[in-house]
Amino acid sequence: MNGFSGWLHRFSAKLGMFFRSFMAGRYGTDRLNMVILCVALVASILSAVSGGGLVTVVLWLLSYGLMFWAIFRCMSRNTYKRYQENRRFLMIFDRLKDRQNRYYTCPRCRQTVRVPRGKGKIAITCPRCKERFIKKT
Numbered sequence: 001m002n003g004f005s006g007w008l009h010r011f012s013a014k015l016g017m018f019f020r021s022f023m024a025g026r027y028g029t030d031r032l033n034m035v036i037l038c039v040a041l042v043a044s045i046l047s048a049v050s051g052g053g054l055v056t057v058v059l060w061l062l063s064y065g066l067m068f069w070a071i072f073r074c075m076s077r078n079t080y081k082r083y084q085e086n087r088r089f090l091m092i093f094d095r096l097k098d099r100q101n102r103y104y105t106c107p108r109c110r111q112t113v114r115v116p117r118g119k120g121k122i123a124i125t126c127p128r129c130k131e132r133f134i135k136k137t
Contacts, residue, residue: 025077025079026074026075026076026077026079027073027074027075027076027077027078027079027082027083028074029074030073030082030086031086031089031090031093032073032085032086032089032090033070033073033074035089036066036069036070036073037066037067037070039066040062040063040064040066040067040070041063043059043060043062043063043066044059044060044063046059047059047060047063073085099117100116100117101114101115101116101117102114102115102116102117102135102137103115104124104133104135106126106128106129106131106133107131107133108126108129108131109126109128109129109131111126111127111128111129113126113127115135115137116137117137118137119137120136120137121134121135121136121137122134122135122136122137
């Protein structure tokens with residue numbers, strides 16, 4: 001048995017080296033990938049629970065499409081683009097969690113401006129172009 005366990009140890013070490021070299025330069029996983037996979041899992045469970053018909057097929061296709069998208073993002077070598085996608089997702093997610101501020105875009109330069117909620121109508125001055133616009137918070 002010692003010979004087999006030694007062979008198994010060497011094989012697992014070689015397999016680990018193969019996967020490390022295969023994933024070198026690839027993006028890997030991030031928060032957006034985890035959300036995509038969780039939504040795919042929910043869609044897969046809903047497709048299994050639903051009674052059949054068109055809804056089941058649509059949920060099944062949605063779950064597989066999301067899983068392939070997550071694998072594509074994980075195996076991508078374009079790390080800058082995947083990083084930007086994750087950054088944009090996290091910015092949107094943080095805005096949804098932020099209950100004390102409102103976000104507006106400047107009509108002139110499209111700069112995002114954060115203002116406190118519950119102040120009524122206020123004049124907002126853009127920090128970039130100094131444009132003044134009135135919004136209700």
